Amino acid sequence: MAAPTAAFLVAELDDGFGDVYPLQRGVTYGVGRAPKNRIVLADDLSSRDHAELAFAEGEWYVRDLGSTNGTKVNGRVVRGDQALEAGDRVQFGSTRFRFVHDLAELPGIPATPGRPMEDSIRITRRTTKTKFLPGGRGGTVGETVLESGTDRSLAALYRLALDMGSAKTIEALAEAVLAGLFEGVTADHGAVMAVTHGRDLDLVAHRSRDGKPPTYHKASQLVSATVLDSREAVLADNLQTDPEYSARDSIKELKAGSLICVPILDGDTVLGLIHLYTAAPRQFSEDDLEYTLAVARQMAGAWAQLRHADELSNTNKALRQVLGLESELVGASHVLKQIEDQIKRVAGTGATVLIRGESGVGKELVARALHNSSPRRDGPFVTLNCAAITESLLESELFGHERGAFTGATEKMIGKFEAADRGTIFLDEIGEMPPSTQSKFLRVLEGHPFERLGGNNRIQVDVRVVAATNKPLEQAVREGHFRRDLFFRLQVVEIRVPPLRERLEDVPVLAEHFRKKFTRETGRRIKGFTPDAIGKLQDYAWPGNVRELRNVVERAVALHDKPTLDAHDLWLTSLDPGGSGVHGPIYKPHSLEEMEKRHIRETLKHTDWNKSRAAEILGIERSTLDRKIKAYDLRREG
Numbered sequence: 001m002a003a004p005t006a007a008f009l010v011a012e013l014d015d016g017f018g019d020v021y022p023l024q025r026g027v028t029y030g031v032g033r034a035p036k037n038r039i040v041l042a043d044d045l046s047s048r049d050h051a052e053l054a055f056a057e058g059e060w061y062v063r064d065l066g067s068t069n070g071t072k073v074n075g076r077v078v079r080g081d082q083a084l085e086a087g088d089r090v091q092f093g094s095t096r097f098r099f100v101h102d103l104a105e106l107p108g109i110p111a112t113p114g115r116p117m118e119d120s121i122r123i124t125r126r127t128t129k130t131k132f133l134p135g136g137r138g139g140t141v142g143e144t145v146l147e148s149g150t151d152r153s154l155a156a157l158y159r160l161a162l163d164m165g166s167a168k169t170i171e172a173l174a175e176a177v178l179a180g181l182f183e184g185v186t187a188d189h190g191a192v193m194a195v196t197h198g199r200d201l202d203l204v205a206h207r208s209r210d211g212k213p214p215t216y217h218k219a220s221q222l223v224s225a226t227v228l229d230s231r232e233a234v235l236a237d238n239l240q241t242d243p244e245y246s247a248r249d250s251i252k253e254l255k256a257g258s259l260i261c262v263p264i265l266d267g268d269t270v271l272g273l274i275h276l277y278t279a280a281p282r283q284f285s286e287d288d289l290e291y292t293l294a295v296a297r298q299m300a301g302a303w304a305q306l307r308h309a310d311e312l313s314n315t316n317k318a319l320r321q322v323l324g325l326e327s328e329l330v331g332a333s334h335v336l337k338q339i340e341d342q343i344k345r346v347a348g349t350g351a352t353v354l355i356r357g358e359s360g361v362g363k364e365l366v367a368r369a370l371h372n373s374s375p376r377r378d379g380p381f382v383t384l385n386c387a388a389i390t391e392s393l394l395e396s397e398l399f400g401h402e403r404g405a406f407t408g409a410t411e412k413m414i415g416k417f418e419a420a421d422r423g424t425i426f427l428d429e430i431g432e433m434p435p436s437t438q439s440k441f442l443r444v445l446e447g448h449p450f451e452r453l454g455g456n457n458r459i460q461v462d463v464r465v466v467a468a469t470n471k472p473l474e475q476a477v478r479e480g481h482f483r484r485d486l487f488f489r490l491q492v493v494e495i496r497v498p499p500l501r502e503r504l505e506d507v508p509v510l511a512e513h514f515r516k517k518f519t520r521e522t523g524r525r526i527k528g529f530t531p532d533a534i535g536k537l538q539d540y541a542w543p544g545n546v547r548e549l550r551n552v553v554e555r556a557v558a559l560h561d562k563p564t565l566d567a568h569d570l571w572l573t574s575l576d577p578g579g580s581g582v583h584g585p586i587y588k589p590h591s592l593e594e595m596e597k598r599h600i601r602e603t604l605k606h607t608d609w610n611k612s613r614a615a616e617i618l619g620i621e622r623s624t625l626d627r628k629i630k631a632y633d634l635r636r637e638g
Contacts, residue, residue, distance in 0.1 A: 006162075007060055008103060009039065009053070012089070012096040017106060019298070020158055022165040023060065026375060028422070029053040031092050032067075038305070045069045046093030051078075059083045060099070062090060069093045080460070103158045157184065160295065164302040170194070173306060174205035177274070177299050182209060184295075185288040187276040189256070192264075194272045199228055204272065223261045227273055233262040233293055237283040258283040262296045266304040274299075329362070329369055330513045331506035335498055339366065346493050347373035352445065354430075354490045355468040357497035360547030363468040364426060366497055370466055371424040379423030384416050387432035395437050396453050399444075405454025415452065417444060421461040430467040430490065431476055435483065442486045465490075500542040500549065507537050510546060514553040515565070524561050530637065532567040532605075535598065540572050548573070566637075597632045600625070609636045 009029075011018035021039055023029060030037035032050035041050065047067040054061055061081045064071040071078040072091040084090070088099045100106060160180030167173035174192035181190060191206040201224060227234055237258035257280035264272045274296055278284055329336060346353060347370050355363045364383065371381045389397050396405075400415030416425055427433075433441065444450050445465055449458040467490050476482035500507065511529060519526050529537075542548055556569045600618065607613040615625040628634075 006101055007055075008100050008158075008162075009090070009097045010100065010103070010106060012098050017098070020103070020161045022162040023053065023055070024165070025055040027054075028378075032065075041092060041095050043093045043095045046095060050092045053084075067093070157291070157294065160184075161298055164298060167302065167306070170303060170306050171204055173299065173302055175207075177295060178205055178207040181274070181276065181292060181295055182207060184291050185260075185276065186278055186282060186284065187260075187288075188279040188282075189275075189277040191275045192272055193224070193275065195228070195270050199225075201273065223259060223275070224273060227261045227263050228270060231263050231265060231268075231270060233260070233289065233296075235260050235284060235286075235289045255280055257281050260284050260289055260292050262289075262292050264296050264300045264303060266300050271300060271303050271307070329365055330510055331503065332509050333503040333506045335503050336506060339495060339497065340369075342493075342495050343369050343373055346370065346495075348375065350464055352464070352490055352492045353466045354492075354494050355466065355497060356494060357468070357470060358499045358545055359470045360545035361497040361499055362546045363470075363497055364428065366495060367424070367426040367466045367468065371426075371464075374424070374464070376423050376464060380420050381424050381426065382416050382420040383426045383428065385428045387429040391434040391436070394434065395440065398437065398441065399450050399452055401453035402455040405452070409454065412452075417450070417461050417463055418459055420463045422463075424464045424466060427465065427467045429469060429471075431469045431471045431473050431482060433482075435481065438483045438486050442483065442489060445486075445489055500545045504538050507542075507549065508534050510549055511537055511553055514550050515557065518554050518557040522557060524557055526557060526560065526562065526565055528564050530564050530566045532601070533565050533570055536567040536570055536572070543573070596628075597634070600628055600632065601634055604629075604634065604636075 007023040009021040031039045034048040050067040051071045064078045084099045090097045163176040188209045192204045193201040256277040260276040262274045449460040603614045615622045
């Protein structure tokens with residue numbers, strides 16, 4: 001039987017139910033006092049990062065994160081992961097929730113929208129204070145109470161909360177809110193305004209009940225200013241008779257009978273305003289105001305989360321542009337595009353990936369791209385070079401150790417696997433892992449728990465493994481240095497990163513990428529490479545691959561400060577790709593015309609543009625050289 005697609009966490013109050021949190025598969029919901037959590041608790045007995053909820057293997061699970069006062073399900077303390085069933089009572093600190101798959105499962109909630117609620121149910125929502133404009137009914141509302149017997153559909157409010165939770169943009173959120181408000185109140189016109197640059201208001205969405213294409217009617221500036229100043233909601237029901245409003249163009253144009261304006265508050269910050277109007281002579285009721293206040297409070301949380309996500313996204317983009325973060329693959333070759341396509345196809349799965357390639361080709365960059373494109377992107381990315389750790393310490397690095405586990409273990413240490421929980425671990429040079437460690441590594445790779453060295457607590461982690469090697473593992477298997485079963489478990493998906501000499505068209509793009517990075521870091525004024533410099537870079541075999549190219553550009557930028565880098569500014573090694581000696585330029589297909597052009601240009605540079613001397617070296621007449629200079633559009637640089 002398939003698990004229900006929907007799930008909700010509903011706050012339990014002493015006299016009813018409160019906030020509703022729709023739960024979506026694929027999203028991990030942090031719970032605690034810290035603002036970064038998706039479910040923020042105003043509870044002194046809860047920890048900053050108290051617990052989390054996630055969907056896995058067909059069920060919703062709750063996990064305590066080492067909170068001070070614990071997490072309980074149906075009164076029992078949670079140890080490890082606890083599966084949730086419909087109707088379970090979940091408690092974080094002193095805050096209580098009910099877990100359900102359908103809101104109709106709550107006691108007294110109607111299964112069919114519009115059915116009267118049981119007398120035992122009411123929903124209490126704390127909202128902003130409510131102020132009525134002069135001429136209205138007056139009064140102050142400290143909290144909004146939706147009680148049995150009202151004409152408000154509780155199910156509609158819950159459906160609206162679900163729609164808000166699924167909105168991906170603030171515009172979509174505003175559209176959903178207006179649709180829900182028009183279902184729950186007697187509004188004829190409505191708008192959601194965003195506060196920008198202090199007190200400026202930008203239209204986010206608007207709606208009319210007449211069914212025609214919506215026409216935007218400008219909201220009353222007097223009402224907006226009043227709400228922004230007081231941070232209090234406003235209801236006025238005498239717009240046509242009160243001279244303070246009846247003479248205003250916006251009110252006359254709408255032919256409005258009454259209005260509601262509610263601030264959307266994130267703490268003390270006004271994110272925006274909700275404007276609602278009725279057509280005269282109809283008027284809003286206090287129930288309409290209370291319903292709008294409840295919606296505005298729910299909307300504020302969703303709006304704040306979307307804005308925070310946008311800020312993080314923009315910050316990450318800016319950081320990548322400013323800092324040139326090297327978790328991005330750089331290049332324009334067809335083979336690199338194929339690697340990027342592989343990453344896109346594989347990233348969303350949990351498959352183990354084996355990355356093959358020579359040293360320096362950028363295998364870790366591929367691993368980072370896999371992590372950043374996966375659902376684990378918000379989790380840790382942990383790296384370990386298996387060849388850089390001695391055999392005696394590698395197991396401790398991977399799985400951790402307890403204090404006193406061996407000589408020198410003076411403190412407990414968490415291993416790389418434990419640190420990478422809910423993220424990705426990248427194991428470089430996996431072929432160097434000693435056989436004594438391979439067996440334990442294979443068990444963890446297959447999902448079994450492990451123990452720290454010197455400990456007896458079983459630790460279960462959720463980690464995606466990405467491994468890399470620059471050696472043929474098949475040969476290590478044949479020679480008995482690498483376990484056959486581990487080899488097949490690692491090679492679920494294989495990505496081969498070719499050496500730089502096989503994708504020379506990426507060299508100019510990479511060189512420019514590194515040039516920008518290092519000029520920014522050093523403050524140099526170098527603006528690019530000369531054609532000769534690019535030609536020299538593309539004629540080289542790059543035995544050290546991308547790492548060597550990076551070092552060549554970094555050295556050139558460090559030693560020179562001039563407008564452009566020329567060929568003689570680039571120092572290249574004489575090692576061939578196999579490291580066996582001196583090599584000449586590798587073959588590249590060129591036309592005779594292109595080769596002649598380049599040879600003439602180099603000869604002119606050699607003679608410092610002494611044309612007579614150059615013609616003598618080339619074995620042609622001076623007049624012939626002049627014609628070729630003109631035909632090839634050769635110019636003296638500098």
